[in-house]
Amino acid sequence: MGLTSYVIDFARGNADFVLQAAATAAACGASVYFALRRWSPRVLWWALTAACTIGILAVTLRPAGGYAQSGASCVVHGIDLEFFMASDMPGNVVLFVPLGLSAMLASRSPSLAIVCGAALSALIEAAQAVLTGIGRECDSSDWLMNTLGAVLGAALARLYCTRIEPRRNRSMPARHR
Template sequence: MAVGVTWFFPGAGGSSTTCVLNKDLAEPFKTEQGLLNAGMFAPLGFFGLLASRRVLATAAWVVAAPVAIEVGQAVLPWVGRNCDSSDAEMNILGGVSGALVAWLGTYIAKARLQPVQPQVRPTLLSAGATLVVCAVTWQVAITPIAVDATSLQSPDDAQKQAATDAFRTAFGDRYTFANVQLQPGPDGHDSLLITLERDGEATLSWPKTDRFNVSLESSSQPGPNSYPVGGSSRRDVDATEAYAIARRYAGEHYPWALRGSTHRTYPVGENAEFGWMTSWRFLQDGVVMPAKLDVEINRAGRVSQLNVDSGPPHVKLPPIKLTRQQAVARARATQTTLDGVSVKARRLAAYEVRGHWRAQWVVAIIPEGSDPSSVLVDATTGRVDDSGPDG
């Protein structure tokens, strides 16, 4: 039901499922999604009361059912839907409103309703027990994440200008926007979603505009929307030519990346069907720094994908105390089951945690037959953060 929220299954190596708590209670009233959620449950409350004639039972179930649905969406991997407090909020309000309208109708029509006293015990056994199960599941398996809002919103002038500036830095005035939307994220880490007029899309972090990801095309057949470097295109470039083109592009648009500690060029897709990616990274005592640049050059020698992190190339870090093996052991200890699960430390990277830079081991959790996930293990304290790396 919710829009644009990332969450993780507990089955993927034991990581907690996250559920979004929207701090803006008024926001769903301003969105089509919120009103639809209310409208969907209003008939259930209305017809539920008319059919059962039980006020207490109907009221309890229009509260318990939305809560159970959201908790179920969070913990059942085959459902594939997001958990969002705004959905439950509007479902409950819709159900209660429908029940109130039905109650008012029966009052005006002087229709008979069932007495409340006989409803107490069966209601506690059914709806009450459902809420207790939901509460226990929430406590054991769900990690709440408070956000300012969950629905896509219209950008203000500053956000529109930030999107324009990011594209001008990357591509000049070549591309025109079809739409720009603000996607709220946890702890104020929002994103601008940018759709191009022809093909292509991009995301820009907000309010810190340091992360910029662009996809100009996703086909293995190079198209006109990819970006020509130097005003010309080639046919069927190889790795050496792709690196030369990517380097020329970086020198023109992101010259700071060329001062990186290391770079590599590698194929994208089977037999480089999508082209070649060149990545520049900054290293500090073996720790990967925030600043990075990835430029994908398609087989026609044009830029098709771009990932930019203009964070600092060097930061002050606390002393590193955990080895790679110790980080793996810490991550492994958080897993509820180890059957068929492989745990590997990918890299040591710098991440900003509550305003301070920390060295973190990025540890991959790879269940057999399932998609991998990642956790961060603080290289100084050993603290494990199962929300995973965010970039």
């Protein structure tokens, strides 16, 4: 099974999650953009980082239709082939890419963007372990895949800052920079 078919199968099996995440991110991002479009780009990136954080919290801490756990617990997985083939792994990665990207463009620090993504994911997993009434399960693989998403987002932003933005600035007349 190729990556493309795997992602398509994931989207089909988790259509409600994918639609909710996309709608939340789009609504938050559009609202922030229209509210702050006259401000400096760095302020806009920080605001988009906050919007991504709110969207992530809304998706990951909403009550699940499942069972309520009887006590705080967390599942810790080893890393093997089955770990990477779990049905929710692509969603966990994709969920944190916009956060890593916007945090890197706001701070201009890939390290800060990655640490923020990893810390937010750790806080979410801790909340899922402690808030047993929401029917969510703390899982070490979620933290790892969320952090990977933040790394990918920061890498994309770094690529933009080092390769694309300098070329664009060289081709623009000085009065438009």
